[in-house]
Amino acid sequence: MSDLPERISLREVGPRDGLQNEDPISTASKVALIDALSHTGVQRIEAVSFVHPRAIPQMADADEVWSGIERVPGVRYSALVPNLRGAERALQAGFDEIEVVVSASDTHNRKNVNRSTEESLDEIAQVIALAHDRAATCQVIVSTAWGCPYEGDVPVSRVVAVAGRAVRDGADSIGFGDTTGMATPPRVTALVGEMRMANPDAGVNLHFHNTRGTGLANVLAALQLGVSDFDASVGGLGGCPYAPGATGNIATEELVHMVEDMGVATGVDLEAMIGAAREAERLVGRTLPSQVLRAGPRTRTIPVG
Numbered sequence: 529m530s531d532l533p534e535r536i537s538l539r540e541v542g543p544r545d546g547l548q549n550e551d552p553i554s555t556a557s558k559v560a561l562i563d564a565l566s567h568t569g570v571q572r573i574e575a576v577s578f579v580h581p582r583a584i585p586q587m588a589d590a591d592e593v594w595s596g597i598e599r600v601p602g603v604r605y606s607a608l609v610p611n612l613r614g615a616e617r618a619l620q621a622g623f624d625e626i627e628v629v630v631s632a633s634d635t636h637n638r639k640n641v642n643r644s645t646e647e648s649l650d651e652i653a654q655v656i657a658l659a660h661d662r663a664a665t666c667q668v669i670v671s672t673a674w675g676c677p678y679e680g681d682v683p684v685s686r687v688v689a690v691a692g693r694a695v696r697d698g699a700d701s702i703g704f705g706d707t708t709g710m711a712t713p714p715r716v717t718a719l720v721g722e723m724r725m726a727n728p729d730a731g732v733n734l735h736f737h738n739t740r741g742t743g744l745a746n747v748l749a750a751l752q753l754g755v756s757d758f759d760a761s762v763g764g765l766g767g768c769p770y771a772p773g774a775t776g777n778i779a780t781e782e783l784v785h786m787v788e789d790m791g792v793a794t795g796v797d798l799e800a801m802i803g804a805a806r807e808a809e810r811l812v813g814r815t816l817p818s819q820v821l822r823a824g825p826r827t828r829t830i831p832v833g
């Protein structure tokens with residue numbers, strides 16, 4: 529395992545991607561969750577998204593959440609935006625790091641935003657330009673990168689072509705999202721490999737779901753290729769929108785627990801992240817899927833009875 533990265537950069541997406549797929553909670557609860565996460569050592573937090581409240585009522589209070597949190601030095605906070613209008617709102621609110629999302633699957637993109645992938649990419653070029661104009665960075669997240677709930681498998685060539693267009697338009701990095709939890713290790717290796725062949729200089733972030741139990745296996749496959757930028761969600765917050773009751777995002781504390789034991793640094797204090805997961809569970813009022821939250825770290829011992 530000598531080729532593994534020495535450290536990875538983790539983006540905590542629980543407050544945005546996680547809560548977006550949970551029953552709505554109060555603004556104060558969202559602020560409390562972000563504040564707890566800001567003290568775990570995690571260095572990036574996707575805090576909110578600026579979407580139309582009719583589309584995603586869970587994020588209607590993005591401005592209030594953003595102004596309510598404690599901004600901890602050393603933590604980078606970012607916002608997800610669906611379009612130019614959302615980008616304008618995020619930049620206006622003072623974010624200097626935004627993510628914009630497009631689906632590699634035409635059908636999925638049309639279902640989400642009523643336009644083709646190509647049409648979304650045209651607008652994303654403007655989003656990138658706007659962000660740069662305001663001295664902000666813009667990552668383009670390609671969703672359904674390992675499969676679409678309507679079309680099934682999405683060809684790797686198609687996913688890489690969508691990413692390539694965003695790179696040419698100036699995206700600061702590319703995220704690949706396993707929206708449907710269809711990725712497996714060889715599919716991760718295939719996509720990362722083709723992406724690097726086509727766009728060798730592009731930074732790549734990976735966002736895995738554990739819908740079918742392959743989340744951390746996919747992380748391992750990516751680590752072995754030297755990928756060092758991952759998303760994860762505290763407690764595994766956020767279900768899978770296409771499989772009711774199923775698990776969605778991989779849990780941050782599970783990722784930290786595994787990679788730290790492999791000698792890969794995350795900067796995250798595992799016990800603090802488990803504490804934040806416990807808090808997340810309390811705030812959403814349901815049992816979260818994280819197994820490390822249930823069992824504790826592998827070094828936890830019990831008193832001799």
Ligand code: MG
Nearest residue numbers: 545735776777
């Ligand atoms: Mg997700």
